Each structure stands twice: as structure tokens, then as C-alpha cells.
Amino acid sequence: xxxxxxxxxxxxxxxxxxxxxxxxxxxxxxxxxxxxxxxxxxxxxxxxxxxxxxxxxxxxxxxxxxxxxxxxxxxxxxxxxxxxxxxxxxxxxxxxxxxxxxxxxxxxxxxxxxxxxxxxxxxxxxxxxxxxxxxxxxxxxxxxxxxxxxxxxxxxxxxxxxxxxxxxxxxxxxxxxxxxxxxxxxxxxxxxxxxxxxxxxxxxxxxxxxxxxxxxxxxxxxxxxxxxxx
Amino acid sequence: xxxxxxxxxxxxxxxxxxxxxxxxxxxxxxxxxxxxxxxxxxxxxxxxxxxxxxxxxxxxxxxxxxxxxxxxxxxxxxxxxxxxxxxxxxxxxxxxxxxxxxxxxxxxxxxxxxxxxxxxxxxxxxxxxxxxxxxxxxxxxxxxxxxxxxxxxxxxxxxxxxxxxxxxxxxxxxxxxxxxxxxxxxxxxxxxxxxxxxxxxxxxxxxxxxxxxxxxxxxxxxxxxxxxxxxxxxxxxxxxxxxxxxxxxx
Numbered sequence: 001x002x003x004x005x006x007x008x009x010x011x012x013x014x015x016x017x018x019x020x021x022x023x024x025x026x027x028x029x030x031x032x033x034x035x036x037x038x039x040x041x042x043x044x045x046x047x048x049x050x051x052x053x054x055x056x057x058x059x060x061x062x063x064x065x066x067x068x069x070x071x072x073x074x075x076x077x078x079x080x081x082x083x084x085x086x087x088x089x090x091x092x093x094x095x096x097x098x099x100x101x102x103x104x105x106x107x108x109x110x111x112x113x114x115x116x117x118x119x120x121x122x123x124x125x126x127x128x129x130x131x132x133x134x135x136x137x138x139x140x141x142x143x144x145x146x147x148x149x150x151x152x153x154x155x156x157x158x159x160x161x162x163x164x165x166x167x168x169x170x171x172x173x174x175x176x177x178x179x180x181x182x183x184x185x186x187x188x189x190x191x192x193x194x195x196x197x198x199x200x201x202x203x204x205x206x207x208x209x210x211x212x213x214x215x216x217x218x219x220x221x222x223x224x225x226x227x228x229x230x
Numbered sequence: 231x232x233x234x235x236x237x238x239x240x241x242x243x244x245x246x247x248x249x250x251x252x253x254x255x256x257x258x259x260x261x262x263x264x265x266x267x268x269x270x271x272x273x274x275x276x277x278x279x280x281x282x283x284x285x286x287x288x289x290x291x292x293x294x295x296x297x298x299x300x301x302x303x304x305x306x307x308x309x310x311x312x313x314x315x316x317x318x319x320x321x322x323x324x325x326x327x328x329x330x331x332x333x334x335x336x337x338x339x340x341x342x343x344x345x346x347x348x349x350x351x352x353x354x355x356x357x358x359x360x361x362x363x364x365x366x367x368x369x370x371x372x373x374x375x376x377x378x379x380x381x382x383x384x385x386x387x388x389x390x391x392x393x394x395x396x397x398x399x400x401x402x403x404x405x406x407x408x409x410x411x412x413x414x415x416x417x418x419x420x421x422x423x424x425x426x427x428x429x430x431x432x433x434x435x436x437x438x439x440x441x442x443x444x445x446x447x448x449x450x451x452x453x454x455x456x457x458x459x460x461x462x463x464x465x466x467x468x469x470x471x472x473x474x475x476x477x478x479x480x
Contacts, residue, residue, distance in 0.1 A: 002480075003474065003479065003480050006434075006474075007471075007474040007475075010433055010434065010437055010470075011403075011405075011433065011436070011437050011441075011443045011444070012433055012466075012467055012470045012471070013470075013471075013474070014443065015443060015444065015467075016467070016471060082443045082445075085401075085442055085443055086400070086401035086402070086403075086442040086443055086445070088335060088440070088442075089334060089335050089336070089401055089402035089403070089440060089441055089442030090333050090334055090335065090400075090401070090402040090442065091335055092333050093333065094299060094302070094330055094333055095236075095238075095249065095328055095330060096299075096301060096302040096328035096330070097302050098301070098302030098303050099449075100303065100398055100447075100449040100452040100453050101309070101452060102448065102452050103447050103448060103449045103452060104447075107445070107446065107447040107448070108400060108447055110445060181446070184446075185445070185446040188446045188460065188463065188464050188467075189444075189446065189467055190467065191464045191465065191467040191468030191471070192464070193460070193461055193464035193465075195461075
């Protein structure tokens, strides 16, 4: 085995990849939540549609997008491998096992939280990404630049349904818990722990995991309550 | 005080094993948990039954022999305490206490509460030492070590290799143990010579022994009788990745 393969098939190497892909996904979330703020602009989705057209037509962004798909797949596959090893490492469970104090609920349930987030990503992408890429998205013409896809119409259609809106809100709670542990955990794994910076990382981790999913959850709620076509 | 003990009994490595209930009466509050186990064993011997096997040695919290999962937590409910330093006063009259061995694939049960922790020895053999070749005894303070570094290395060196970190971790990971040993030597000038080889070999051995992977729950530090910090795991991660990318081992 070459030294590189050895590094990234070792326990620490795999964790390192999990942390790197996780941090990349965190950066993506910042971009995604910022761009999607355009949904709140009361212009019947014009700014949002123009933003979508820009995001789908730019080569640089296309490369980042494929990196993102790769990061999601890698993050899932590596954590599955780690989880499989972890299962095998304790074949006989304890009869009485109490959680240790100071250990957060999200830290103990990253596997299940991650699985729920993955289920959400699949549903989310099959609705918006799939229909944008392969499905029938109506077009709209704002005169400058010709016909562009009206993804806003798909968004508004989707969040006219209460169960679908609620599903998104609940999923954002799971994302919040996953991020709360994942954010700080990535820094710990990369070895970026120092008594000066660790309290800052923990605070940023807390606020990031509250603010980002909260703003995401506001989007379906806003559309359902204020832009509902029904 | 009166207690009900629910103790794991297993005749040997290949026995299925199971829990056996023992009623304990008139237990003194001031006894340590191990002394209470001695009382149980005395009663069992008098009845002609096989006593409960468990590891113990110094009984003053420094040898790391005693290893019991008590009432759902390694070394019992007190933080920063080994089983031998756990006193019966932390329990209440009428309590039922479940006593189990450490559970990990890398720590197979030998008998009752005794597990084979030689996986730790093999990790140390892989690189947890400073090579000293021939020559006279070096003078004290020949190599200056700053007080701050000495203190930090000592914090790591307080690890008694009891295995509570593995027992506490939901993944049965040995990262805190290996991190403490790697950091202790990497911090000191004497250990710096072999630091890259050391961390590479020790982590490889840790993986080969079948321990799980760290998910940073930090339960290990909470349950460690010496309260070894998570800082050392971060330090080992740095040491490992740096070594992998800069050492001469191809």
C-alpha cells in the first residue's frame, strides 16, 4: 500500500477526509443560504430566477457544483465505512449504559442525524435539482437575455403544501443538530484546537448551527404563508 | 447499607456468560468498591462457589488495573475516579448496581470482569517509547525542558492505561489512550527524535487491534480517571497527518 493510501485508509485519515468534506459542505451552506435569500424579495421571483440562470450557466460554478456532489458522496461513504468499523469494535453491548455527562445528544447521534439529512438531500434534489436539470420547468421572459427557467414557480408550487413545508422545517432541525456537532468536530479532527481559538470555534459552531437552518426554514414558511398560490 | 449486585459471570473466553444477582447486606459506607467486591468473594468462597474474578493491584488509583463498568459507566458514577477509589457512600441503600467488564472487540473477556488489555501493550511496543542506546546514566537536567512543556507532557503521562476511554466510547475507540502516549513523548525533547515514526506506528497498531474510530463525543475525557484532555487527541491528529506527509517512510 502506498503511503497515501495508507494515510487515507487509517482511522485518523478517514476522519480527516470526513472533516474536510464536512467543512466544504459547511462553506456550501453559507453560499446556498445567502443566494436563496433572494426568495424573500417581493418581485415574484425575478431576482431568484436570474440568480438560478447565472448559477446554472457559469463554468466555474459548474466545477464547484461537481466538487460538491463528490463531497457529499465522499462524506457519506467514508462515514458509512467508519460507522461499520465502529459497530464491529463493540460486538457485545453493555446491559447498563448511561450517557456520560457533558456529552451532547447530537454527538451521540451523528449517524442517525446524518442519515436523516441525506434523506432530506435526496428528496430536496429530486424536487428542485432534478426538475431543473431534466424535468419540465416552465420558462419566463424578463426581456433581457431571453427565456430563463422559472424555478421560482416550482418553489412556490412545492411550498403551497403544508405537509411539504413542515417536512422542510423539521428536517432543518435535524440539520441544526448535525451541524452543531459536525462544525466543531471538524476542527478537532483537523487538530485545530488551541485554548485561544477553541471557545471561539464552539461559539461559532453553536450560532452557525442555529442561524443557517433557521434562515433555511424561514424560506418554505415565508412562501407558504405569504406567497401561497392556493 | 444493603445492595443488589448484578454481576457479569463468564467462565472463560469462549463461555457465553450471563448476569448473576447477589444480595449484599450490611455494607459499610466507607468501603471502596473493590473492598465491597472482596466481601462478596469472601461470602462466595465460604459457600464453596467460584469467586468473581476482577483485576486490581495498587488500590490507590495509579496502576490502572481495576477496570469495571459500574452502574452504566466506566469506573462508576464519580468523575476522575478509578474503581478502587470509588466509595460505597456514593450509592444509596437499596440500589441495584450492574457490574460489567469493559466491552470491546480489542478487549476480549478472559474471565468474569477480567479483560485482556494486551492490545494496549502492543500499541506501546509499536513506538510508545524513547530509544536509549548504550552509555552511562545521563545527568539530571542535562537537557533543559521548559516548565510549561514538562507540565503538559506530565498531564498526558498521567494516563494509567486502564482502558476506561475505550469502555466509555460508543465506538470503542482507543484514541485518548494513544493520543496521551503520543503527545507525552512528542512534547519532550527526548521524544522528538522518533516522533514521526512513533505516531505512524502506534496509530497503525491501534487500527490493527480493531478499536473503533473517534467521533469526538468526548466521553473518553469525561470518564477518564485522570481526566486526560481532548487537546491531546487534536495534537495526535496533527502529529499523524504531519508525519504521514513529511516522514521518510514511503
